[in-house]
Amino acid sequence: MAFLDILIPVSTGVWNESVKSAAEKISKKEEINIRVTSLDKGPISIESEYDEVLASPEVIKKAEQLEKDQSDGIIIYCFGEPGLEACKEKLSIPVVGLRESAVSMARLLGQNIGVISTIPSAIPRHYRDLKNDVRKIIPLNISVTDLTNYSNVETSLREGAKELLNCGCDVIVLGCGSILNIEFGKLQDEIGIPIIVPLYSSLFVCEYFLQCNLKQSKVAYPFPPNKPVK
Structure with missing residues (x-):
């Protein structure tokens, strides 16, 4: 074992x-x-x-x-x-x-990676780390400690995914490991592009x-x- x-x-x-x-x-x-x-x-x-x-x-x-x-x-x-x-x-x-595996997998599936993070102030550091690896990073506008409110998270996630799609992103990476307990497969089918869950x-x-x-x-x-x- x-x-x-x-x-x-x-x-x-x-x-x-x-x-x-x-x-x-x-x-x-x-x-x-x-x-x-x-x-x-x-x-x-x-x-x-x-x-x-x-x-x-x-x-x-x-x-x-x-x-x-x-x-x-x-x-x-x-x-x-x-x-x-x-x-x-x-x-x-x-x-x-978490990030290296998710972004590496996203590169296999698309060319313009979008990331959905948590709060607006978290975005600059991700841009510093990811540099040219991503097309756009947007926030859920939900703090990490509030990500257990799954209905709010799912609503914001859906809106964010549509925004990234409209910005030309062809694959989405969830930018926080605490974004869980969502029907990701259903959302992926609805949006029409791959969604990478970092845990997976x-x-x-x-x-x-x-x-x-x-x-x-x-x-x-x-x-x-x-x-x-x-």
Whole structure:
């Protein structure tokens, strides 16, 4: 039995059960045990670069502990991916980011990627990270902590998807892992272009890495020098 850990980089477990349930519904690997973990301390949500920086040291600590606890692969479950590159350096197991997997999958399906994020102030940092990889990023105008109001989220998501379609986007990426419990297939059929759910893309990528015994290259992500930290 392999252990695949989904690390939600916030100091609340409010999303743990919904993420675990959604992941287990779509996982195709009976031999993989999915575990979901949040942080012991840190921000309650990730909506800014400031939040990402605050969360990153705790993400690294938790990821190192998960590896010691027999983890075979880790998903950093946030579109901002705090601590992702550092974890890829430090760990000997595959580490997959929510954004990198979703955007990579979107590139296979279209040429003009649109992203639907959470609040307006979250948009600039995504543009800085994604640069020329996307055509347009728009907000739901709903904070992360309010994404459990699924009827409001679905309404805003539908409006946002139509806006991106009208702007020339041919594939949509959901820009937050907490956008869940929506009938994505129905919405995709209604809009007429692919919609990438980051949970699905990151889970399938990580499961593939485990199945094929793949992990990040240690040429690209060499182990950090072993030295004291004061």
